[in-house]
Amino acid sequence: MLLQPVMMTDHSDDDTDAGVLTKTKPKTKRPPRYKVLLLNDDYTPMEFVVMVLERFFGMTHAQAFEIMLTVHKKGVAVVGVFSHEIAETKVGQVMDFARRHQHPLQCTMEKEE
Ligand code: TYC
Numbered sequence: 001m002l003l004q005p006v007m008m009t010d011h012s013d014d015d016t017d018a019g020v021l022t023k024t025k026p027k028t029k030r031p032p033r034y035k036v037l038l039l040n041d042d043y044t045p046m047e048f049v050v051m052v053l054e055r056f057f058g059m060t061h062a063q064a065f066e067i068m069l070t071v072h073k074k075g076v077a078v079v080g081v082f083s084h085e086i087a088e089t090k091v092g093q094v095m096d097f098a099r100r101h102q103h104p105l106q107c108t109m110e111k112e113e
Contacts, residue, residue, distance in 0.1 A: 032111055034087035035078045038094075039106040040071045048103055053079060056093050081112060 036057075038049070046068055053064035057080050070077045082090065087109040098105035 031083060033081050034084055034109045035112055036080045036082065036087050036090050037076050037108050037110065038067075038071050038079050039108065040075045041104045041106065044098070044103040044105040046072065048098075048101065049105065052094055052097060052105070056090055056097070079107075 038053075049068040049071065050061065050064045053059045053067055054061060057064075059067065067077055067079055080087075080090065091107050091109050094105065094107035098107075
């Protein structure tokens with residue numbers, strides 16, 4: 001009996017196994033988040049802080065009043081957590097708004113964890 005030659009594909013030299021031989025975890029790190037903090041001071045009017053929280057952080061009047069009181073009593077509070085770009089924008093908006101109204105209100109950001 002005459003056997004026909006069978007063509008086999010050699011996969012040893014192609015890249016179909018890329019990333020399989022080394023069992024390292026795929027890097028799927030989530031981007032870092034940033035806390036935006038509001039700081040207390042003795043001069044900025046309470047109503048102004050409430051307005052800032054409503055205007056730039058989308059809080060209701062009741063939420064804004066509660067957070068303002070937390071800052072007033074504790075000295076600082078996290079008012080939101082955002083991507084680096086959004087956090088930077090919020091801090092800029094608050095600092096600019098406070099400066100334009102000549103209030104010493106301070107807003108900063110810090111990396112979460
Ligand atoms: N301590 C201020 C006052 O008594 C009110 C205030 C609250 C100021 C929060 C800043 O982030 C602040 N008028």
